[in-house]
Amino acid sequence: MKIIYILTLVPFIGILGFLPFVNPYVLGMPFNMFWMAMWVVLTSAILGIMYKLDPRNRE
């Protein structure tokens, strides 16, 4: 379960923690907008990994 707790914090650090440093155009978007859109997708993937690893999902 420890890895799931750590994974929970990753999106918060990735989006909010790095924001001062990410404030080139990527996929037509300004870099700060792309960074956030990328983390939306990554958050979804992280939640998928958490679901797979969580023994409660075999309540």
Next chain:
Amino acid sequence: MNIALLIILAFLLLSIFLGIRSSKGKDMDLEQWTVGGRGFGAIFVFLLMAGEIYTTFSFLGGSGWAYGKGAPALYVLIYITLSYVLSYWLLPEIWRYAKENKLMSQSDFFVSKYKSPSLGILAALVGVVSMIPVIVVQLKGLGIIVSEASYGAISMSEAVWMGAISLTIYVMISGIHGSVWTAVIKDIMMVAIIGFLGIYLPIHYFGGFQPMFEAVDAAKPGFLKFPDQGLSVSWFISTVILLVFGFYMWPQVFSAVYSARSGKVFRKNAIISPLYTLMLLFVFFVGFTAILKVPGLVGADADLSLLRLSIETFDPWFIGIIGGAGLLTALVPGSMLLMSVATLLAKNVYKEFAPDVSDRHIVRLAKFLVPIIALIAVYFTLNGGETMSALILMGYSLITQLFPSLLLSLKRNNPINKFGAIAGIITGLAIVICITLSQSTIGTLFPSLPQAAKDLNVGIIALAVNFIVMITVSIAFRKHAVQLEPKSVNDI
């Protein structure tokens, strides 16, 4: 009546028809009307929850903030995404406890956890006060859609009245089952229309996304970055944290949680839900396109940008389709909000003072309250000049004050007692209300603080004080708390 209004009217009639059809054959007792008999599977719960994302706020307010504020509008995308991370842990716990104790409202949760009917009444009243600005947003959206689609034939105030009457009829007839089926149509239409507008408009006017952003950056340098002060990075971070804590505190969201068949539903839904928010990028693209194509919309008028740009670009029949989709984005969340406020007042406030009344009587009272609440919302809609985003942020600052006492109540040995919970919530609310009414910010109250601290969202400060007061009072009243409060306020 033009073709656009006729199409919008057809959408309204369709949603009322769906409401009647879905509630047919069901005995609409309190549990059926509010939590759908607790039998919704993953897809329906997903649609009810996702319906909370695509409201008139995201449709008109999201593009309005991109138009008026630039990069800070991205907070909408991020707070919803991070809320799903919190939901993975929070919602199954709430659902399990609610099912074990047969709870029906958020207020019941506080009563049961803290053995305090008075805390239940306080939570219900906080919910009611917080939801009024959000109902105002839905009415404002309905007003904008109808008045703009009429090409000036119907004034904003007439349109708000028409919207309020439509919303009231819809709620009285349908209950939560109607909301679910309309949510299905609404979400399909919203994804199609937002996707189309967000891709077509930048390409039509600028030849692509990057040329559009470059043109905006040239016309308004720095608009696409977070500014150094005001809506800065520290404002963004504090606002997102506040909204993540508040996302599941809304009473109507609690009701949607209770309607699930199992707790696993939430962990499964959390995986796919963040991707659903990506559609909001297209809403922002429309707002950014409108900056150079329909300039001059200031203050609350920025919320008109999506429809003004669409009217300049498309024929009336297509404006009718956009307006119809917009109408549904106001009807579904608006009906959930109205239903929640009415049920909270009837069941969690009135019934505490009259515990012998039957559930049937409570349903009748809740339905009677719906038009009264709608009238109050109409008053604030016609007499307020705030943007949709400002109204939503105000509602969040209020409702999030319930978060500390709810979170700690989920601990096995809750260190907080009812005295601490009540004192913390009241202190947090008082700070938010005082600062909102005096139109202060952290910066105006404490001008010597560093800029990053001055830009913090005031709601997060209220939340911190709430937490400190809650802990302090709980420790001070530890001995008193062992005597349980009576089951009804009449016994006090």
